[in-house]
Amino acid sequence: MTTIANASSGVIGQPMLRREDPKLLSGEARFTDDLKIPGALWIGLVRSPFANAKIISIDTQDAKASPGIVAVYVASDLQSEWAGPIPSAWQVTPDMKSPAHYPLASGKANYVGDPVAVVVGNSPTEVADAVALVDVSYEELPAVVDLEEALTDANVIHEELGTNKCYVWELNPNPQGIEDAFKSAAHVVKERYIQQRLIPAAMEPRSVAVVPSPMGGDYTLYSATQIPHILKVMTALTVGISESKIRVIAPSVGGGFGSKLDVYPEELLCLALARKHKVPVRWTEERTEGAQATIQGRGQVQHIELAADKDGKLLGVRADIIADMGGYQQLITAGVPLLGAFLYHGAYHTPTYAFKCTGVYTNKTPTDAYRGAGRPEATYAIERAMDSLAKTVGVDPAEIRRRNFIPTESFPYNSPAGLVFDSGNYGPNLDQALTAVGYDTLRADQEKRRAEGSTKHLGIGLSFFVEMCGLAPSRVLASLNYAAGGWESATVRILPTSKVQVVTGTAPHGQGHETVWAMIVADKLGISVDDIEVLHSDTSIAPHGMDTYGSRSLSVGGSAVHIATERVLEKAQKIAAHLLEASEDDLEYQGGIFSVKGSPDKTMPLAAIAFEAFTAHNLPDGLEPNLEATTTWDPPNFTFPFGSHIAVVEVDEETGKVELLRYMAVDDCGPRVNPLIVEGQIHGGLAQGIGQALYEEAVYDSAGNLLNATFADYLLPSAAELPTFELGNTVTPSPTNPLGVKGIGEAGAIASPPAVMNAIVDALSHIGPIQIEMPASPERVWKAIQAVRA
């Protein structure tokens, strides 16, 4: 077979500006709330102000009489609308316990924000006024807020489950081995960390609009979602409408970070009420609703133990975590901690490994995937514990990592948790970061400040991460009891006029697939990116897809695009050979033109072949008309990006304020199709990870009230809080996909929290062993210093 399909025309690797941006920046892009939908009714949710309360009665009379109100429904009014509960797609163990969960709570509300009634009216403002008029009588019950307390079952949230414990998931391939490792260890480190809850806070709030077809019978569901395909299946099953009657469109979507990887009550209500009222029904979230009733991220208590020999080489890693489900299961709530289950040994070889996770219900907003989903938690635990091990052994944090790195020659590496790490070359990556940041100079500066008695201490924090991306090999998902596959679909279609349509099953919401997928095709076909259009996020145009999350889109979806392009080119080559009366093997392809080797005048541009394929007047025998190929790519393995991140902080001992002076990230995500977009992803991820380390936390009081449900109180970092990021890269291709790519969407959020926290601990290490949790607020830092000094 020919080698033509493997040629590159140099588009891949160029830092092209995003084609999406002019529309987004000029306001021309249309988000769901921007859509003009004449005659639409709006809904508003009456939400529980109590975390745990029996619903005694709901009086809707005043709301119904309010101007512009069409209807007010409580759970019992709508029970016949549902063919099933709000879906949970990840039953992680056969005996996992899940409460019934419908769009409106009946009988009992289980978190502040739990919807108990829905108001339907002519405008969002009239609906907002009427929501305030719905009179709900509650009997307040004690709230279950703390995870460890929840596990005592002193107060059981869901009586029908009989316990707050959702599941116990355990991975312990060598129980005796790990016991022995800890018994024989020269050094043992035991740490407990808290992963605070985070509010995803995508720039665009959630929004949904359902429009019944004027011909009747089917529905177009517009949603600010990152999963139009999964949403179509799930709404069909839940609302009881044939999947073929639902078209889901995600218009421009302003970020998600996992929070739009879900099926929400409001989407189901709009669909059911559009069916019931036979008119369009829509809803857009308010910010405080977003804080309370869109899923939150993280929420774990982590115990990690390291066993090491006298030189600090790991003998065993043991993690035991409690994961906060919140009040209910959402789409993949239970499975999120398990995406980290295999990574608590990080980038380090350990002969023995064990992991255990206990999921627990609390009276708080449900948790689910948030940028990194399970992997930031794992990385945080191992990277902070490695610093503790370095201290215990008495070596530099960089040295303890070097001693334990999975050796380059071990790849593909069979991990003790049962994964195969595809490729890695960790040592040179770390060396590059240390050199670039000037590690030795920084250490000297640190010593100098200490010698001078400065009250502003310099800290250098290291984090080396490895994560698993490219969700996912479908068979592996099956082994984890996940209810879907991990493949991705792509169609590449060359139209008669030689314009190219790329149809993808990924669902970009800020990632830049319209640019990058076009680059992949342009690179292969040798044509301009301007001649390529990328179609996505409409289930009628792209019927098959698994959508966008888990840094999967390029390695899985981009690979599918790559393969479909190859197939189209192979077909074009057959037609070219036929028309040029040459053997396929004698053809060359460059710049969009086939030519016959040795006969430079015998050429045929792709455009001409596209037209020939369309007219089908003169095609080789047995070849179908048209230049189009569809493929579905199921990756054989995950990809394992890695990198070294170094944070440099200054800690003001008098006020506890931490200033992030510098941040160096040397990421290895394999070859970079568009380095500009890669850097953008790293910047965004770093901002969120640094946000977790220093600023962000969804704070609940003992009654289960979210105390910071506005942007005045929930501290998202802005550009003013962040230094100019210093980025470097190494390139270790993945052998698992044809592009060799690994994924970069979550890396920044995964690597940065431990880098920053290690830097703070390092800054104060001469004062004493600082115990501090995230976010490292000035008061926490100040109190941690007082505690050590006391």
Next chain:
Amino acid sequence: MYPASFNYLRASSVREAISMIGDNEDAKFIAGGHSLVPLMKLRLATPSTLVDIGRLTDLSYVREDGGQIAIGALTRHRDLEISPVLNAKAPIIAKVAGQVGDPSVRHKGTIGGSIAHGDGASDLPAAALALDAVFVAEGPSGRREIKSTDFHKGFLETALAPNEVLVEIRIPANIKSWSFQKFNRRAQDWAIVGVAAVKNGSTRVALINMGSTPLRAAGTESAIQSGASLKEAASQADLGLDPPGDLNATVEFRRHLAHVLVGRALEELG
């Protein structure tokens, strides 16, 4: 969140604004809207009528006036920040205004709005206190002057009558020795604790977010008067005060920060 419904009137003069508000005690003046609108959106404030004075551009000025500086109440924070008069004669106001909120807040918010709102966590009222400013208010019966020390009565409560408009802020010119210490977690936030200090004859130290109103650090001021060391004076910063506790700082930490920041301010005053 959507605010509750309200009437909206736009005034084209102070006099018209006063007559529009009449004796309606549920009505509020609105200028830049950056304090009032967030409260309305959370439905913590539900005025029946807003009288918009935001377009009274004749109240936007900074000028020298007989050894004093007169600042029109409608002057936006950004205009204070870049005012040549302030930067030359009373740079503390320019400096403080330049750290309020973020750029969009600074281009909309006004000094009069900030002072009339009377939030103990706001920076400009404290700077005005440290400068011993005088506020000029206009009501149905004309103008009157209110000393800054008599202005703040309680939580979001001032000496202004509901039908009085704050029209001008008068501060001394030629402020040479001053310090502004703003401690927060993010640049755009209110101060967790802030200090505005001025040495102009006597030393006046005002504190931000150390009580329900903008206030002066009486303990520090009297310690300085009686000749205490800067360190001793700083340790009196929270004397007699009842600072709030919130997610950013407990009462205990606020008191500590007041000591540290007043100490730094006094050191800067020299």
